[in-house]
Structures are given as C-alpha cells and as structure tokens.
Amino acid sequence: MRRLWVGLLLLAWLCPAPGRAGPPAPASPPTLTRGINITAWFRFPASRDPAALGAYLSDQALADLRATGFDFVRLAVDPEVIDGVAQRQVLIAAIRRIQRRGLAVVVSPHPHNWRLETDPADRERLLAFWNTLAAALRPLDPARTVPEVLNEPVFANDPAGWATLQHLLLAEIRHLLPHATVVLTGQDWGSIGGLLALPPEDDPNVIYSFHFYDPTELTSLAAYRPGLDRNAVARLPFPVDDRVRCDLTAERSADAATRDLMRYYCDFGWDASRIAAPIDRAAAWARAHHARLLAGEFGASAALNPAARLAWLNAVSETLAKRDIGWALWGYDDVMGLGVSRPPARRPRLDSAVLTALGMTPPM
Template sequence: MRGLCIGLLLLAWLYPASGRADPFAAPPALARGINITAWFRFPASRDPAALGAYLSDQALADLRATGFDFVRLAVDPQVVDGPAQRSVLIAAIRRIQRQGLTVVVSPHPDDWRLETSPADRERLSAFWKTLAAALRPLDPAHTVPEVLNEPVFTNDPAGWAALQHRLLADIRHALPHATVVLTGQDWGSIGGLLALPPEDDPNVIYSFHFYDPAELTSLAAYRPGLDRTAVARLPFPVDDRMRCDLTADRSADNATRELMRYYCGLGWDASRIAAPIDRAAAWGRAHHVRLLAGEFGASADLNPAARLAWLHTVSDTLAKRDIGWALWGYDDVMGLGVSRPPARRPRLDSSVLTALGMTPPM
C-alpha cells in the first residue's frame, strides 16, 4: 500500500491537473472536422475585441449539433504575435472546446519562405515555443497542435523532414504528451506524405490534403485565362466520356476545351478518387500510424450535381478507410461558404452537409 501511495504521488507530481496530459489517455478522435479559415488568418481587424467576436457560441454549438467533432483553426502567426491577440486565440480555443469540439491549431503563415529563409524558419520555431507554452493549460485531450499547413519544399522532402523534426521537438518541450499533427511536403499532398520518413513518436497523426482533380475542384485555378463558366459544367463522376466531351465542346475557348477534354479522358470516378487515398492508407498501415485528411473541398461555382457527388465520394472513401477528415472550410467557398464575418447564427448549407452524411441543425 505504501508503494502504491508513493506511485500515485509521483504520477500526480509528473502530470498535475493544470494542463499536462494523462500519458495513458487515448488520442483525440478526429473523425469529422471543419476548417475555420479566416478567424485568425485574414481578420478584418487585429483589435482584440473585434478578433474575439468573429464567431458566436451559438454558431459553434450548431457545428457540434451538426455532427462535427473537431475544428481545424487556421492561424497566421503574424496575427497572434502580440500577447493580447494570443490571449484572444487561447480564449477562442476554450470557447470552441466548451461546445464539445476538439481544436487542431494549424499555423498558416501568409508570406514566409521557409524553404529558402533561415529567418522564417526561426520565426516558426519561436512561434511554436511561445504558443505551445500558452496551450499548456488547455484540456490536453482536445488541443492538437499541427506543425505547419502545407509545407512546400519542392523536391526537398529531406529538408522538410529535418525542419519538422526540429519543430516537433519545440512543441514537445512544452507539450510532452499532446497529440501532434505532422505532414509531408509538396503542399501537404499524398505524394509528400509517401516521401516522409515517420517520426519515432507514438502520439502523432499524419495529415494530407486532397483536392484531386484540381481541374474540377478549383475549376483549374492553376491555369489563368480559362473560361471558368465552361469548366464549372464538368461532370463528376465521368460515367459517359462522350457526353463529357460534348460538355467540353460547348466552350468557344480552345485552351479551355482542351483542358476539359483532358479531364474527361482521365475518367474521374469513385475508383479513381480511391486510388491515391488507398496509397496513403497503405503507408499508414505500414508504419502503424493514424491519418487525417486535414483539408478537402470543391468550389461552390462548380455545378451542384458534380460538387455534391465529389464531396460525398471523398468523405465516404475516407470514412471507409478510418481516415478522419476536415472540410475546407466553414467560411470559404470551397466548403460551407459562410460569409465573413459570420452572422450570429449562420445558415449552414444543407446540401453540402447532406453530401457529407451529416444532419443540418434545426
């Protein structure tokens, strides 16, 4: 009995109730999430009062009632570089958590060049040293730091892996038992994930983003000068190549027509969506790690039939492989498209929610 008491006292000393995580607690369940994209990323004002008022408790409660279990909160480090703004961020995380939602805190630096700038790499390290300490008092079961959103590091997976390893150490110094989200380079793509050597850390989740095919989901935003109205008519799934080609022929623009016919020729359908996701799932199984699709979404300008079918196909494919997902985003046209700043109780797009297998709040 004396030994048991000493052991319990030792555990209490090592893991006090003030915020250090229970090392034996299960990692947070991140099944169905929503990205809040603009609150701490493109705020209209950095004044603490205005910043804190971006989203109401009722709006957050509606997200939980709809069936979301976590929020991925995009944070520009420069927006919260002052103690007052950082306090607003911590208060916002607490408010989200009070609604029963886990919070993934994801840095989205706007103009940093981490691939080429040692100074920017130091800025990111300093950001995490400061923020990880600020996150320490929060509920560790519902607070998940993510190292970085969409690292680029083109053709340099080793460079990114080395930087991520260092940043993970920065986070671990203050949050030794937190679940941390890691990702591969190449904009957090599946290809970047497959090139990533896994960390020797049992309490991490590996994220990838999925917007394939970009010709459909972003209306080929990577190609300037196209006829977006024509591209928005593309079908999904492509179950009739001839009909898809006829849709392409309705564009008077040669470049647009060629791109649309290229899309049609690839025959995008559920099986083609599943193929890269299955490669990611196989990587996860091989390394005995959990995966998260931290972003996916499709432009609201895409025709509704194709958009809703794509959203349903991707979310269903991920769920069947036990991969959690987060829609991009709550306040973005690729997702629910809530206006910025949101109303006190925004109306959520019921067609999008239904496609995701969720129930819109009454």
C-alpha cells in the first residue's frame, strides 16, 4: 500500500497539471451565488437504510429553498455513509431531486476520523472515493454538479503536502469528469490563510473555496476554549462600536478567563471593516491568479445574542456580495445557520430573521 502511494505521488510530480491541456468548460458555468449547506443528510444520518436516507428532505422543502433565493446546495457527504452501492444510488437520486428544483449541487466529502496528513491508507481511501463517486456523477449535468475535493483539509504547517495531494485528487476527478467545475481549497481547515499559501492549479475550470468564521470568539462562542462562561460570551456585541460598553459586557462575567477573552475580543474592535480585511486578501489572491472564489461556509451560533448574530451575518454576506464572491451558509440543519430540526419536517419553517440578514426573502 505504501509503495502504491509513493507511486501515485511520483506520477503526480511527473505529470503536467491536469488542466494544462485545457479541460473543456461546461456550456453554462454553474451558478454559485447564494447557497446553503445541508449538513446531516449524508453526514451523521440517523439511519443508513436507503429508504430512510432518501426520505430526509422533501421536494417541498427543496422548492422552498429555491423560492427563497438560494441557487445551490452544498451537500456534506461522509464517504463511509455512501460506501454501499444502494447508499450511493440514494445520493445520486438526491442530487437529481435537488437539481430538478433548480439548484446546483456542490458535493463535498466530509470524512470522519480520517488522518490524511499522516496515514497513506486514508489518502488512498480518498482517491478511491473520488474514483467511485466521480464515475457515478458522470451522467449528471456538469453545469449543475460540482465536485469539491475535500472539506477543510488540515495539513498544519504543510501547505505543500496538501497541494500535492489536491493535485492528485483533481487529476482523478478531471479524468472522469472532464467538463465539471471542481472546487479546490487551501489547508489549515480551508481558511483564508490556507488559500493564500496555495499554489493555483493550471486548470481554468476550478473555483477556490475558503471558510469564514472570524472572529470565532463571537461566531462559535469561543468553542475552542473549554470551561468558559458561554452565557457571558453570548452577550458580546457586533459591531464593537462602543469599546467601553463592550468592556462592561465582559465585566458581567464572574469568570476571570471569560472576562479576559471577552476583553481580547473588544480590543480588536470587530466591525464590518475588520470582516472585510481578510476577505479582501482572498480577493487580491484571486485577482492575481485570475481565479474564482467561493465562501463555502460561514455562520454564527444561534446561542449568540440575536442583534450581534444578525449584524455579523449581514456584514459577511454583504462583504462577499460586493466582491462578487458566492457564499454558502452553514447550514440548513445546523445551529450556525437556519437551525432546521433533524430530520426536517415536510415543510420546515425557515428562520425569517436570518434570511432577511442575508438579503433574502422567506417563502410565503
């Protein structure tokens, strides 16, 4: 197995970039302007039984997404959930149903507990996944079927290692789906920093994705720090237009570590202009490389106070739109976005406040 992996890496090094010959673009490029991540359909499903898996989301629920103004869905897929033929057929049928409602589909692998950075066997599993799934996607409309190489690759301090693997994955996908637009990303969890460290592929039919949750002290209530007073963190303001008031909010917590973190947030004066700064760096990278961008994920916890949450969602979506960067909210069935219950009702009520903050109109 190790010998096979070394051989594949050598092949990737010896071969020209997969797009050098110029893969033909689809007749109509996919429209990826305003999207929604469906997070639990093929990732952590309650059942892998094909009948239950296929029934997760109704046609009416999909129609409501289109009526609201979404033009694409980013479908999170755990490779282990679709490792059976029957489950893979359910996925293809689900993509067809989504597309019949006028939505393009980004298919994004979200492997669980894989160690791609250190385990050659996992890297081979990912290559095998795309070999199988790309073949299954071939009959679908390439203008509305968009493979994404991988969700949030880590590869800490190893952008070259990730670039080598991504090049190999792109070649595998491109061989089977020559007309598809493929979504690529940087390492470091698909961050803007990871994007900036990424050498672009010589392929004209790719889109580069980044994820945006800055500042995480606000959007995830500093989930990376255990033991904090989350109720206090949830009171943080956005924008920070009054530093004294922001500090007073921090003082209301009895926990010293929480107060320090909240003051740290206040020190940065987070507002729309601070949101725009890293996004502008991504946009500059894209201009320099004549590349297209997609903000594949952004969102903020429903536990955050509504005023700050809605203002942050509005600031991010407006910043992206002004720079012609498409986006996808995380997620439809996740508390960082619309928070629809799992499994969704036949016609779930969509959070009108969130949709309004995103500049969209809830369906009647």
